[in-house]
Amino acid sequence: MARRNDHSREEIHQMALDAAERIVVAEGYKGLSARKLAAAIDYTVGTLYLVFENLDDVVRQVNERTLDKLYAWLQARSGASTRPEEAVFALARAYIAYAENDAPRWNMLFEYIAAQGGALPASHLQKVGKVFGLVEAALAPLADRASATEVEQAARVLWASVHGICLLKISQRMELAGGQDAEAMSHMLIENFLRGFRSTHQAA
Amino acid sequence: MARRNDHSREEIHQMALDAAERIVVAEGYKGLSARKLAAAIDYTVGTLYLVFENLDDVVRQVNERTLDKLYAWLQARSGASTRPEEAVFALARAYIAYAENDAPRWNMLFEYIAAQGGALPASHLQKVGKVFGLVEAALAPLADRASATEVEQAARVLWASVHGICLLKISQRMELAGGQDAEAMSHMLIENFLRGFRSTHQAA
DNA sequence: CCTGTTTATTGAACGACGTTCATTTGTGTG
DNA sequence: CACACAAATGAACGTCGTTCAATAAACAGG
Numbered sequence: 079m080a081r082r083n084d085h086s087r088e089e090i091h092q093m094a095l096d097a098a099e100r101i102v103v104a105e106g107y108k109g110l111s112a113r114k115l116a117a118a119i120d121y122t123v124g125t126l127y128l129v130f131e132n133l134d135d136v137v138r139q140v141n142e143r144t145l146d147k148l149y150a151w152l153q154a155r156s157g158a159s160t161r162p163e164e165a166v167f168a169l170a171r172a173y174i175a176y177a178e179n180d181a182p183r184w185n186m187l188f189e190y191i192a193a194q195g196g197a198l199p200a201s202h203l204q205k206v207g208k209v210f211g212l213v214e215a216a217l218a219p220l221a222d223r224a225s226a227t228e229v230e231q232a233a234r235v236l237w238a239s240v241h242g243i244c245l246l247k248i249s250q251r252m253e254l255a256g257g258q259d260a261e262a263m264s265h266m267l268i269e270n271f272l273r274g275f276r277s278t279h280q281a282a
Numbered sequence: 283m284a285r286r287n288d289h290s291r292e293e294i295h296q297m298a299l300d301a302a303e304r305i306v307v308a309e310g311y312k313g314l315s316a317r318k319l320a321a322a323i324d325y326t327v328g329t330l331y332l333v334f335e336n337l338d339d340v341v342r343q344v345n346e347r348t349l350d351k352l353y354a355w356l357q358a359r360s361g362a363s364t365r366p367e368e369a370v371f372a373l374a375r376a377y378i379a380y381a382e383n384d385a386p387r388w389n390m391l392f393e394y395i396a397a398q399g400g401a402l403p404a405s406h407l408q409k410v411g412k413v414f415g416l417v418e419a420a421l422a423p424l425a426d427r428a429s430a431t432e433v434e435q436a437a438r439v440l441w442a443s444v445h446g447i448c449l450l451k452i453s454q455r456m457e458l459a460g461g462q463d464a465e466a467m468s469h470m471l472i473e474n475f476l477r478g479f480r481s482t483h484q485a486a
Numbered sequence: 487c488c489t490g491t492t493t494a495t496t497g498a499a500c501g502a503c504g505t506t507c508a509t510t511t512g513t514g515t516g
Numbered sequence: 517c518a519c520a521c522a523a524a525t526g527a528a529c530g531t532c533g534t535t536c537a538a539t540a541a542a543c544a545g546g
Contacts, residue, residue, distance in 0.1 A: 316534080
């Protein structure tokens with residue numbers, strides 16, 4: 079039994095988030111329960127509620143970490159490419175690779191976003207916006223005649239689409255993909271999409 | 283209290299599926315519980331387990347109905363268009379409209395598909411395949427130089443993408459869409475995608 | 487009409503869930 | 517050493533899915 083002052087509030091907070099991630103990675107979203115999480119850090123349920131508002135609060139904070147990791151992962155892989163188009167392909171490959179590599183957390187993130195009835199927390203929106211920013215940056219060189227708004231909208235459309243394809247892969251539903259893998263699908267999508275996009279928005 | 287022989291097994295089965303749909307429509311996926319469902323048809327929990335394997339079985343059977351309704355809805359709206367391209371746009375509009383119109387059931391269907399660990403039931407796969415068939419039929423006239431496999435793959439790519447966009451709308455996450463609505467997004471997607479697809483696979 | 491058998495239906499019971507809060511227990515102060 | 521304070525507990529509440537011994541309704545034979 080953990081004793082008074084063994085750990086500060088902040089330490090318990092971090093221990094719980096770490097343990098929650100381990101549980102989610104090992105057993106999936108539904109495997110996370112208050113009692114299991116408390117046991118994992120050698121405290122009892124009650125203590126969790128001194129540090130978090132409720133279980134949803136834990137999930138939300140794990141998701142914030144996931145968004146940070148996702149952004150860092152994508153940024154590290156969106157370096158300068160020879161061809162501007164290649165940057166978009168590279169980003170999509172990185173997105174799919176992240177989801178594959180960190181499937182349970184990626185899953186939890188988007189199940190949370192989907193299930194959340196009302197508005198997302200502001201910090202969430204801001205982090206998602208940063209991810210979209212990477213897509214916009216990759217798309218901009220391909221559309222020198224497009225306004226910032228047009229690039230933004232195209233980025234959202236393209237990424238919602240890549241995300242849809244990614245969902246197939248993560249939920250292991252490639253049986254629905256007609257024999258392709260997610261990378262091939264997203265490649266076909268981007269190739270065709272960019273052809274249209276460039277012909278509309280790029281000079282020369 | 284319902285009495286012996288008031289209803290046949292089959293009647294109870296149908297009553298339960300009807301009631302389950304009403305509950306899901308009224309209160310969402312998570313609002314469906316065994317006790318609530320039993321009360322809605324004036325039986326007790328035990329009776330449900332004589333007719334269904336478990337709650338998941340109920341959900342699966344409701345989803346089969348949803349897939350049938352979705353197919354019928356799309357088919358009714360995929361009639362002959364003047365331009366072949368318009369058929370694809372019409373299908374996407376119909377898909378989004380269905381999801382909007384029947385959001386709780388549409389949601390439950392795809393949450394189930396995503397959450398299901400292993401393989402989907404064969405009947406599910408077959409019904410999803412029928413929906414994809416509609417997309418392939420709309421795509422085929424635009425690619426007279428493409429093989430059946432290429433059309434099939436393009437249909438899956440395009441529909442996974444439309445689905446991704448649709449998810450934004452249904453989970454009321456249009457804040458992430460850069461000021462567009464789902465119809466505009468899917469229109470942009472299809473327009474650009476088809477331009478690339480036609481230029482690769484269509485003669486003349 | 488009564489009795490015994492069959493079987494449809496029940497609902498209490500189990501373990502697990504999220505959440506709360508009166509109680510306990512260790513810590514630091516006077 | 518006793519008091520006050522606060523950290524931590526864990527029993528309790530109402531929910532969940534699921535099971536299965538017990539019950540009660542329908543029917544068959546006399």
